[in-house]
Amino acid sequence: MALQLFHLFSPLVLVLLVTTTVVAVVATTDQWDTAFATFYGDMSGKETMQGACGYGNLFDEGYGLQTTALSTALYNDGEACGACFEIQCFNDTRWCAPGSVTVTATNFCPPNLTKPSADGGLCNPPRKHFDLSMPMFVKITKDFHAGIVPVQFRRVTCWKKGGIKFEIKGNPFWMQVLVYNVAGAGDVKAVSVKGSGTGWTPMSRNWGQNWLTSTGKLQGQSLSFSVTTSDGRTVQSPDVAPANWQFGQTFEGKQF
Structure with missing residues (x-):
């Protein structure tokens, strides 16, 4: 029952693709903030393809599984598409695993205004929420059965x-x-x-x-x-x- 709350859906759009070769690297960071995180899709990452930012096959475009959908408070009508975030689970000794992941915003986590934020409306404003690909979620938790966890996050420069x-x-x-x-x-x-x-x-x-x-x-x-x-x-x-x-x-x- 708990897992059904966290498999949120994504808008789709078809995009053509290319690959790349040269590396661009930068590494500045912002201050940590708090939010919550869930996951959608499975370990293949197929359900995270495409989405509200207009990207297509995220593997071919260089984003891979290191992706997240953002709640309304973070998505900012699409202006946050392409931004990179470092995310780590915190303040939950039962479910948190050590370490962090760095992901790119590629999708929108739609609100459900028919439900309160504490009971199904996980991406309702003004709530800050990340709906991660499943492979990213299980890197910061001990088990995907955690469902939803509190996280710390900060903006980081994209590689x-x-x-x-x-x-x-x-x-x-x-x-x-x-x-x-x-x-x-x-x-x-x-x-x-x-x-x-x-x-x-x-x-x-x-x-x-x-x-x-x-x-x-x-x-x-x-x-x-x-x-x-x-x-x-x-x-x-x-x-x-x-x-x-x-x-x-x-x-x-x-x-x-």
Whole structure:
């Protein structure tokens, strides 16, 4: 009965994929805060694929099993997608195991406003809650039967392989770009695109880490992207997509 409370569901979206090779490493941290954690899916991690941030196959995109869904209080309407957290179980001698895990926010843990936070509404605001992949949950607990445990967490800088990835979707009238594999702060605050024959055009967040522009004059031009993360740092990737780019392709830019 207890386990049924913790297998929360995920929104789905289909995304194309690429792999990476170069390593980007940084390691600053924030202060510890408290929350609760559960898990969803099984040890394969298949049920954690895709989700509300717009990422696709998390193995191919470099996130693997080191993922979590965030409650409303942490998800921030998708602005926290891509952020990295260190999480450890604490203050529960029966269930806590030593050590911590580092995970990337890739999904949303939906609230259940028909139930109180203490009885099924685990991700209801203003509650801070992490719904981890099962492999991450069992690393910080002695047994998955723990179901729900108190945790400490802090933001940490993301370690990613290779450059920032830009997956281009849309049609001749509008362009949507999935921005992923972002190191540093990890969560993207702003994206702009520039064609070889145009100036910089700010893109708007459509959902998760999918960014949208209705500018329909970019086909046939090489594309540059500018990405700003929540810590205010910006990196530009000049001419990352050649003039003959096509919708559905993914390109690798520079990294923080």
